[in-house]
Structures are given as C-alpha cells and as structure tokens.
Amino acid sequence: MLRSLHLRNFTVFPDAKFTFGRHLNVIIGENGLGKTHVLKAAYCMLAVSARGAKDSGNTNPTKSYLQVAMANKLRGVFKPDEIGRLARRQAGRNRSEVACHFDDSACDFEFSFNTASKSEVTIDQSPQAWTEDVPVYLPTRELLTIYPGFVSLYETTHLEFEETWRDTAILLGAPLAKGARERKIRELLQPLEEAMGGTVELDLSGRFYVRTQNGRFEMHLVAEGLRKLAMLARLIANGSLLDKGYLFWDEPDANLNPKLVKLIARTILNISQTGIQVFIATHSLFLLREIYILQQAEFHTIDTRHFSLRDGEEGVSVRQGETVEDIGEIALLDEELMQSERYIKLP
C-alpha cells in the first residue's frame, strides 16, 4: 500500500503531502490545480518500481538504474520539453523533490531534480526492494478504439500520446484470468456487462468488440461512455484490477451520464474492497455523493481519504480528511449554489 506522497516544488505544488487511505483516495479541485499531476507522480514511481526487477534485470534496486528509469518515466508520462520544466515556476533556480512511502518501508523512495535538469533526476533515497504490484492508470478517455497496433506504433515511432496510454494498452492486451479468481471476477463484471448489454472480446485481429445477444459490435460503434465501462471490464477480466495493486483513474465520470456514474461509483468501491488501492481525481459532485451514499449504506469498512486542492498566494495547497465534510469548501458545490442564487433572482 502506498502510504504517502510528498511533493516539494513540483509543478504547481510548493509543499504538499498526501497521506493516503488503504482503499480509496479522492482528489477534488478545479481545473489547473494539479489533480492529474498528483495521480501521475504517484503512478510514475509505482510503475518504475513495479517493473524494476524485470527491466533492470536486478532483483535489488540500484541508483544508477533508477536515475535513468525515473527520468524516462517522468518524460513519458508528463511529456515536458525537459525534466526541469516540472519544477515549480518561480524566480531563480528551484529544486523539486518527490518522495513516496509505503507500508513496507523497504520500498520507500525519493528523487529530485532542478529547474536546469534536462533529462536526469537524482535518487535521494533508493528503495531496498522493488514493489510487486503493477499500477493501472486510466486516462479520461477510453483506449479500446485506439488499441489495435497502438503499442507497437508507440514503441517504434515518436507519438505525442502520454505513456500512461501505452502502459494501459499493454495491460488491456493481457489474457483473461483463469482459476480461483474467476468467481470474484464474475461478480465484479456482472453489473458492468449488464450495463453494456454484453461482454468485451478481443479479436485475433487485435480489435475490441462488445458481444451482445444481437451479435458483436465494433468498439467504434459503441457509445463513448460504454467504451469506458468496457475498458474497465477488460482490466477486471484479465485480473489487472483484482486483489492487489493500484488503480489511478483520472475523472472516472468524464463522458458518462449519471446512471453510469452510479455504476462506476459502485465498481470503484467494489474494486477497492478486493484490495486494490484506488486513486481518483474528479469534478463530479454526483460521483462524490454516490460514493458517500454507498459507503454509508453498504461499504462501511472502506478506508477513504478525500483531498481538496486549492489555489493561494503561495501556490496550490492540499487539505485532507476522511470525508468530504472534513476538507472545507468545495468549489463544485459553491458554483452550483451560486447558479441557483442567480436563477432565483431572475425577475
């Protein structure tokens, strides 16, 4: 489990420490306050560590490997012109520091870079052990329609797409899980498949389809919102989102109508209950409330943290607590209320 993330002078954050919940972490904030940056920073560190043993060919982490791997991951995921562009912008040179801490402190790791860094980072604390679980990153859009050939194209040419897309596309192509986990997978999949009206299939040609009673439909012919469900369903079906690991999901509610947001909220809680540590960033009051209602009614044991990002003279700061009530004002709510005030004052 990822216990905390500390960002100093990183993008918009002068000094922000996030202490995460075991199951579900919800990041709330207006556009431009760095919600996605939090998800991506944590994802980069977890992704580098999870692939460390395989990619470095070394069962023990080494600084020299991490320096290169971490810098490459940041460049691939954030796509800055140079690494130094990720340091918080202010007068003079500035050093950016990022640290993450785990339940198992042997995995703790810290790196830093400065405004002048081109393509390198310094490893300030090297982990003693690699993490085992592969993190999953779901961007705001679905990836099933671009899947055919995407990974090989990404690897062989220069594409401006973020590396999270490639990483997730690789996971989408994994074979379906078999054995003892199948029953749990069926339980998680059932409501998603009901909403899609069918099951997700990966054709030998490398294209995804939804198979329904009326035959199979190319993913391009399926509604955008349902494609997001299909992407989630596929990752559950192949075991990428089950039992252990991490899910980072940027705006799960994007492109979904309220009925599907309701389903997504339940699925998020279901997934986190199986043991996946979930991190979401959202603008949706509807999603927040749906999660709250489900937690009060059914998911009593889900350990949740809410994080509210707010802009101030000193930069973006974070306020955190167990519930939405603990994190003070919510811009989303205030805007809805102000709209009601404008409406009620119409002549």
Next chain:
Amino acid sequence: MTTLQVGNLSFQFPDGWEVSQYDEWPFYKNRFKDTCGGNKAIDLLALDREDRTLWLIEVKDYRQYAREKEIELWDEIALKTRDTLAGLVAARFNGVNADRTQAQRALRAHRLRVVFHLEQPIKSSKLFPRAFDPANVQQKLRQLIRPIDPHALVIERNAMANVSWTVT
C-alpha cells in the same frame, strides 16, 4: 399542540415543547438587535423538553416572494444561527423576566440542532425543476456551521426528514 405562524406557513409543535418567535423577544428587539453593529435572528426557537434538544429553525418561503437580499442564502442562515446563539447567552445572563428564564431553559438543553425550512419558488423550468437543490444547500450549511450542528437539516413541507413538528 402549539401553533406558530411564520408568514404563510403554520408550524404545529407537539405538546410539552416550549416554542417562541425569537425575533419577538423584547431582549432581542430592544437591546440585542443593534449590539456590535447589528445582530440577526432566526425565526423560531423550539425546545423539546423530553429529549432535551434545542432546535433553531429558520424559515424562508419563496413561493410568493422573490429573493432580493444581496447576501448569499446559506451565509445568511449561518450568520443568523451564530447571532442567535450569542443573543441567547446574553439573554440568559442579562435578560429580564420571561426572556431570561426562557433562555436559561433553552441553554440547559443537551443537544443543539439547526433546521432551515426552505419553500421553493413555484417556477416551472426544465433546467431548474427546483431553484435550489436542497442537498446542495444542506451540504453547504453543514460546512459553514459544522461546530454548531454538523447534521443541520434543510427541509420543506413535503420532505420533513422525521422532525417531530408539522408545517401546513
């Protein structure tokens, strides 16, 4: 049963409750209202003697009258709540006659609850079936007055959230 009238709304409280229109208390009207540059008042104080709960009830009825005040609705309720609590404490020590004894009894309650009774404008609009989403107002109010009542309620005649009084 005790009945109190607030504008066009009639509030019926169970027997044994001590209820009053706080802004009619002589202590508030004559002495406290203009203290410290001015104090607001919520509409009703209702003491459930059996349950030892003091209810502060603010009423807004937009069915006929438009809203004109500049201050945001939720800020207004929060300020009224704060000012009323200050007024009650002042009346408890410095009020005379009924005001003083009533404030004494009110402040002996074990629980403090805040209720905002909001009747919405009868406008028909597809985009705004309700001018205010009561869930929004309730969440905002709970944020604003959390140390006073973290479970403040926003209710209306058709959705009374299990309170013990009725409104017609």
